[in-house]
Amino acid sequence: MPDSIHTERKSFKASFKLGVLASGVDFMKNIVVILPTYNEKENIGDMIEVLENDIFPRINNHEMSILVVDDNSPDGTKEVVKEKMNKYKNLDLSVGEKEGLGKAFNRGIDCAMSKMNADAVIKMDADFQHDPKYIFDLVKKYSEGYKYIIGTRFSSGGRFPKELGLYRRILSKYGGLLTRIILFSPHINIVTDVSSGLKLVDVEEVLKKVDFHSISSGFYYTTQLLYQAVIIGIKVAEIPIEFGIRKKGKTKMPFSNAPGTLKAMIKLRLNRNKLKKRLEELNKET
Numbered sequence: 605m606p607d608s609i610h611t612e613r614k615s616f617k618a619s620f621k622l623g624v625l626a627s628g629v630d631f632m633k634n635i636v637v638i639l640p641t642y643n644e645k646e647n648i649g650d651m652i653e654v655l656e657n658d659i660f661p662r663i664n665n666h667e668m669s670i671l672v673v674d675d676n677s678p679d680g681t682k683e684v685v686k687e688k689m690n691k692y693k694n695l696d697l698s699v700g701e702k703e704g705l706g707k708a709f710n711r712g713i714d715c716a717m718s719k720m721n722a723d724a725v726i727k728m729d730a731d732f733q734h735d736p737k738y739i740f741d742l743v744k745k746y747s748e749g750y751k752y753i754i755g756t757r758f759s760s761g762g763r764f765p766k767e768l769g770l771y772r773r774i775l776s777k778y779g780g781l782l783t784r785i786i787l788f789s790p791h792i793n794i795v796t797d798v799s800s801g802l803k804l805v806d807v808e809e810v811l812k813k814v815d816f817h818s819i820s821s822g823f824y825y826t827t828q829l830l831y832q833a834v835i836i837g838i839k840v841a842e843i844p845i846e847f848g849i850r851k852k853g854k855t856k857m858p859f860s861n862a863p864g865t866l867k868a869m870i871k872l873r874l875n876r877n878k879l880k881k882r883l884e885e886l887n888k889e890t
């Protein structure tokens with residue numbers, strides 16, 4: 605995008621924000637797109653370009669930025685990001701040790717809240733399995749007032765690709781159904797996709813009120829965060845997404861330990877009252 609257009613857009617946003625503040629209703633938000641990466645050198649540069657040039661310019665009522673959360677990928681992912689940071693001022697990078705996807709997301713939330721003044725975070729994969737166009741739908745729902753929005757692969761309009769194989773499909777769909785029964789019954793339809801990696805979460809109403817540091821390192825961190833949000837009374841919204849296949853590079857998904865995950869879900873449900881009490885205490889203190 606030419607610099608002049610970029611400046612114009614910025615000044616429009618600044619005056620929009622001032623106007624909104626003057627009217628006493630602040631609905632222009634800082635939304636940080638968190639992209640966790642491990643060996644995504646082949647995807648991350650393209651993803652940043654698509655977000656900056658095709659997606660963000662079409663969102664005029666919010667301030668959009670990107671945070672790449674890299675775990676010191678040996679393939680040099682962070683070098684690609686650093687180079688892009690010279691070009692885009694709304695792009696940031698957090699580098700840390702590899703402790704799993706859940707911990708990387710935690711680090712991203714911490715950084716987005718403390719350093720980037722985020723009002724909301726969007727968690728998205730960096731490998732194009734989540735089409736960046738869904739950011740429009742997430743942001744639209746956010747503007748409608750929802751505080752936790754999930755990209756669902758399993759409701760009408762959603763899709764789980766055949767290419768990922770039957771085992772993974774069964775695991776996601778029916779493992780997800782079992783999780784919903786364990787965690788949310790009898791209200792299992794409050795959410796249709798508990799393990800989706802695409803979501804928007806509000807900082808003030810959700811992240812500051814849950815104990816996200818306690819969620820574990822693995823891929824089911826997303827279910828744990830959702831469970832805490834539901835416990836504090838957050839109404840979850842969903843947008844249908846067609847989940848794709850990764851554009852380039854290799855999967856980092858660990859071999860699934862289905863019995864272990866099932867056990868963890870049952871433990872979560874059995875400790876519901878304890879967790880509820882802890883979250884109530886937490887919110888009394890703040």
Ligand SMILES: Nc1nc2c(ncn2[C@@H]2O[C@H](COP(=O)(O)OP(=O)(O)OP(=O)(O)O)[C@@H](O)[C@H]2O)c(=O)[nH]1
Pocket residue numbers: 639640641642643644673674675702703704705708728729730731733768801849850854855856857
């Ligand atoms: N920082 C960080 N990012 C990770 C880690 N594990 C996975 N990721 C990133 O999280 C996203 C999801 O991981 P994927 O490997 O794509 O997992 P998946 O989508 O279930 O598997 P595929 O369908 O094979 O792509 C990608 O952007 C990864 O680079 C990790 O330990 N640390």
Ligand SMILES: [Mg+2]
Pocket residue numbers: 729731733850
């Ligand atoms: Mg992927």
